[in-house]
Amino acid sequence: MPQLTAAINLKIIMPELMLLVAAFIILLAAPLTRKRIISPALSLIAVMVSLYFVIVSWNQQETGYFDMVVCDNFCLFCKLIFLLTCGTAVLVSRDYLARRGIDRPEYYALMLISTAGMMVMVSSSNLMVIFLGLEIMSMPLYVLAGFMRSNLKSIESSAKYFFMGAFASAFLLYGIALVYGGTGTTDLRQIFMSSGIALQKSQLYLMIGAAMILIGFAFKIASFPFHMWVPDVYEGAPTPVTAFFSIAPKAAGVAALLRIFMIGFGTVHAEFAPLFWILAFLTMTVGNLLALMQDNVKRMLAYSSIAHAGYLLIAVTAGIDEAISGALFYLLAYGFFNMGAFAILIIIENKSGGSNHIDTFKGLASRHPWLSVFLALFMFSLAGFPPTAGFFGKFYLFSAAIKAGLVWLVVLAVMNSLISVFYYLRPIKAAFFDHPDEDEDIRKPVVGPMVAVALFITISGTLLLGIFPGYILKLATSSVFMIL
């Protein structure tokens, strides 16, 4: 029985707490001030303070709240990814929202609450707390998807996301109930310890429960065959929100899945490995093949995010330490370059007045050469060319999988990456080699100061991880060995 004194440990929930406090201050201050800049500014400050608490607690192994909340390097690395995504998403949001007249403070508050939920989700080794974190993450996302209330597409996207998400949560919860019945606990380490000696019937509950938990997470990270909602939801939601939830919830889902299946279901992981193999292969193939046929860049990036979920599932299949650190590195890299690609999409969309068609990229190089160079950088990184972050992300992930003996899966993944090059090059071709249509207005796309900062962060992240990957990989590796 844990000591009662260890129950409350404010230090380890400081990052979450800071975001929540800021979210409520934003909501309370909203009616008192007319300055619209206050809410994004407050959210950025909260993100930075939270980042500070993440950095100072690095390498400090602690638990609290009756072992329900843990603070290890694994969760801190994930928190870093969420905070970077949240911060850049706030930076790219303001211009977009202001142009559509939906620049309301609730937007930023919801984004902060959702990020806090993700943090709860990764920093727990208790299935029930993971479930609660997942719900805290998801609820604000349902609302954010439908934030353009007068736009039917946005509301449709919100509804589809809500019904799919709630359906998936119910599966997850039922799985947790069965695991609880099979082992008598929801704590992952105790599940691991009791699952070895469990009776036959308990083993059955455990297996069915694990399968249902997997279904729940497969919905959340958009894995095949539960990916159908993704393109619609991503297309209809406001673009900064799409950028946010193509990265952060996926990272949270993969991190929680890794923790659950590496620690809690360690004894049954071998039985699930073939299933993960098939899921990983089908997810990336379906994502890539459907992305080939898209003319809408936002929709194309939605399918590409499905493909990236497939690459990440390789890490879950492999299940060795290198694969986990590879997945963490990949998630950080993916956060940078996917956010960068969306930032450019937002700039173009602001100019074109809401269209994401590939034609809006035509002739971008002659009007705004730098922007098209950045676009090329992000697309190359998404496709996995050196010397960008995407290359090393894939490299570490695939070499870990080879080490775990998944040679065929890696061969298929490399072939998939080759397919993906084709569609990632289409916006680059449109920007550099196509001439704009006659009636196209030739104004330059406007890059506001906040978007410029976001672009700077994402570009430097993409290049730094591509040129000096060793340091970040060392951090990712040190996160794995300290999983509680």
Place this chain on the structure above:
Amino acid sequence: MVPVDYYIILSAFLFVIGVIGVIISRNLIIMFISIEIMLNAANLAIMAFSRHLKLMDGHVFVFLVMTVAAAEAAVGLAIIIAIFRGRESVDADALNLMKW
């Protein structure tokens, strides 16, 4: 005492009813209620296991799940109302602006 298996079979039935309801129903309200049935099936299972294993934590989980279900109801009904305002219908087939 009723064996725990009976409760689990009942809760599995409820869960399957919920899943079928979400899949075949075309009315958003009924889909929403079906999801609530799924959550409550899980609640029943947690409660039965908790009694069977003589553990108290299951009792607390049920309260947490009820809170989540309430929050889900708030968000879900708000979204359904927004859809009704937009198209005067709560039919799932009306959500057809985007197709894959």
